[in-house]
Amino acid sequence: MAILSQTEGQGLIAFLLSPTIAPFFVVALIYTIIKIMDRTDVPKIKNLPEVPGWPIFGNLAQLGDNHAKVAQEWSDKYGPVFQVRMGNRRIVFANTFDSVRNLWITNQSALISRPMLHTFHTVVSSSEGYTIGTSPWDESCKARRKAAATALNRPAVQSYMPIIDYECTKSIKELLKDSEGGKKDVDPNVYFARFALSTSLTLNYGIRIEGNVDDKMLAEITHVEREISNFRSTSNNWADYIPALRLLPGGSDKPLEYKKRRATYMNELLNMLKQRIKEGTDKPCITGNVLKDPDAKLNDAEVMSIGLSMVSAGLDTVPGNLIMCIAYLSSPHGQEIQRRAHAEITELYPNGDAWERCLHEEKCSYVTALVKETLRFWSVIPICLPRTSTKDITWRNATIPAGTSFYMNAYGAHYDTSHFTSPHEFNPDRYLSDNSIDDAAAHRGTPHYGYGAGSRMCIGSHLANRELYTAFLRMIIAFEIVEPQSARDKPILDVFGCNKILTSLTLNPKEFKVGLRVRDRGVLEKWIRESEERTKDL
Numbered sequence: 077m078a079i080l081s082q083t084e085g086q087g088l089i090a091f092l093l094s095p096t097i098a099p100f101f102v103v104a105l106i107y108t109i110i111k112i113m114d115r116t117d118v119p120k121i122k123n124l125p126e127v128p129g130w131p132i133f134g135n136l137a138q139l140g141d142n143h144a145k146v147a148q149e150w151s152d153k154y155g156p157v158f159q160v161r162m163g164n165r166r167i168v169f170a171n172t173f174d175s176v177r178n179l180w181i182t183n184q185s186a187l188i189s190r191p192m193l194h195t196f197h198t199v200v201s202s203s204e205g206y207t208i209g210t211s212p213w214d215e216s217c218k219a220r221r222k223a224a225a226t227a228l229n230r231p232a233v234q235s236y237m238p239i240i241d242y243e244c245t246k247s248i249k250e251l252l253k254d255s256e257g258g259k260k261d262v263d264p265n266v267y268f269a270r271f272a273l274s275t276s277l278t279l280n281y282g283i284r285i286e287g288n289v290d291d292k293m294l295a296e297i298t299h300v301e302r303e304i305s306n307f308r309s310t311s312n313n314w315a316d317y318i319p320a321l322r323l324l325p326g327g328s329d330k331p332l333e334y335k336k337r338r339a340t341y342m343n344e345l346l347n348m349l350k351q352r353i354k355e356g357t358d359k360p361c362i363t364g365n366v367l368k369d370p371d372a373k374l375n376d377a378e379v380m381s382i383g384l385s386m387v388s389a390g391l392d393t394v395p396g397n398l399i400m401c402i403a404y405l406s407s408p409h410g411q412e413i414q415r416r417a418h419a420e421i422t423e424l425y426p427n428g429d430a431w432e433r434c435l436h437e438e439k440c441s442y443v444t445a446l447v448k449e450t451l452r453f454w455s456v457i458p459i460c461l462p463r464t465s466t467k468d469i470t471w472r473n474a475t476i477p478a479g480t481s482f483y484m485n486a487y488g489a490h491y492d493t494s495h496f497t498s499p500h501e502f503n504p505d506r507y508l509s510d511n512s513i514d515d516a517a518a519h520r521g522t523p524h525y526g527y528g529a530g531s532r533m534c535i536g537s538h539l540a541n542r543e544l545y546t547a548f549l550r551m552i553i554a555f556e557i558v559e560p561q562s563a564r565d566k567p568i569l570d571v572f573g574c575n576k577i578l579t580s581l582t583l584n585p586k587e588f589k590v591g592l593r594v595r596d597r598g599v600l601e602k603w604i605r606e607s608e609e610r611t612k613d614l
């Protein structure tokens with residue numbers, strides 16, 4: 077039954093459009109639309125400071141392109157934990173070391189899930205499945221995390237050291253060649269991108285980047301994963317927070333292009349491995365083990381998700397840390413750090429076998445401290461991968477309801493002056509147990525949040541630590557890393573100034589060069605030959 081007859085309907089329209097009523101009608105309509113668009117997924121949280129924002133956009137514009145820095149500044153005014161609105165999402169930001177510990181570690185069972193964001197989850201990943209790091213918590217995520225974590229635990233990582241030996245040697249050998257024995261300045265970026273990617277591919281598929289730094293597959297995967305890192309970021313895509321923006325024409329073109337390019341090489345890698353398994357020519361690897369295990373409870377999409385996680389997770393993070401530490405080592409203060417590291421290594425290994433021994437042990441505490449300080453200082457994931465709570469969480473007088481998104485400002489925590497002495501100084505000494513410049517007790521447990529914290533902390537941290545330790549130690553005993561000859565090539569050492577795209581998920585270092593003065597060419601060539609001999613059957 078019609079609610080209004082045709083004549084009554086026409087009368088109502090004429091009434092609404094009459095000159096006296098129309099302005100009120102238009103205002104009411106706009107008001108209602110704004111009210112609907114202004115709603116948030118979670119209502120305002122009582123007793124938790126809120127940063128005032130705009131209707132619909134919330135605090136998006138104020139956060140600008142450097143969310144970590146702006147949120148840290150806000151924490152001076154609003155306290156360590158506050159709520160903001162990013163479009164239609166309410167986000168709880170934690171900005172200091174202790175507040176992160178309280179929320180991410182003390183409340184880890186409640187903070188175990190991840191939110192879904194439009195650009196990454198709906199556009200980029202709709203058919204390939206999500207990586208582990210972008211999956212909400214469910215039985216499938218639990219199974220994938222468990223399988224990957226087992227493959228990356230401490231003893232497993234020790235068994236992968238020959239791969240690290242091979243890849244690290246290859247990068248240093250090429251650096252030696254391309255720098256013409258130290259005469260020409262070089263940009264270390266691509267050498268360490270290859271190191272990280274080839275290590276991940278060998279572990280996961282038994283396939284490595286055979287070519288040199290100009291390898292096509294290396295270029296394609298590093299470029300595509302870098303672009304995807306932007307779509308994955310919590311600070312890059314306003315369409316994640318304002319659904320109306322998804323209607324803009326062309327908005328999904330770039331994400332869709334990269335989704336297709338990623339699917340091409342991921343399928344290629346998986347098919348290459350399946351073919352090798354069929355022919356019996358495959359090398360032991362994580363995906364191969366899963367594919368051949370009749371009891372593995374993982375389906376094809378889950379196997380693909382693990383592969384995707386391994387390829388993408390270490391790709392920007394390991395090289396970002398490696399090359400920014402090398403950048404720092406080239407600076408005048410870096411000379412002092414290299415001298416100390418080199419002296420300790422020489423004292424520990426007077427027979428000159430540090431190059432090989434670092435594959436079995438991590439004895440040089442100064443290099444271990446250098447790894448930790450690098451992870452803190454550069455904070456390559458300044459806003460950690462986001463979390464969603466699955467239970468209510470209490471913070472002081474506030475009850476934060478289940479289903480709220482939490483963003484860890486890792487940069488804010490790493491530069492928290494109540495936890496770190498002079499956080500703007502790059503100083504590995506803070507992580508030495510004797511004479512630390514920080515309160516040594518502060519570093520028991522979690523030394524930094526470079527790998528996140530709690531229930532969804534990075535599962536690749538053992539592998540990454542071993543990669544970083546080996547590469548730093550070997551670079552330091554192979555070369556004196558010095559400033560480039562041309563001032564134009566000098567690295568920018570400011571933690572944000574060095575970043576090409578501030579809204580990306582991971583630090584994207586600007587190009588720079590360093591000089592590499594070979595310490596002892598004869599000895600270095602001997603180490604390289606010995607590594608090549610050891611790893612020739614890999």
Ligand code: HEM
Nearest residue numbers: 208209389390393394461527528529532533534535536540
């Ligand atoms: C220096 C190198 C690395 C850094 C700085 C890093 C950092 C991180 C961070 C910050 C997270 C989020 C943790 C959280 O939410 O609390 C994460 C998650 C993860 N990382 Fe790493 N990572 C590195 C290397 C790797 C490597 C080499 C792999 C594997 C080969 C890996 C695999 C993963 C996976 C699978 C997750 C998702 C865990 C989950 O959501 O349950 N990472 N990583």
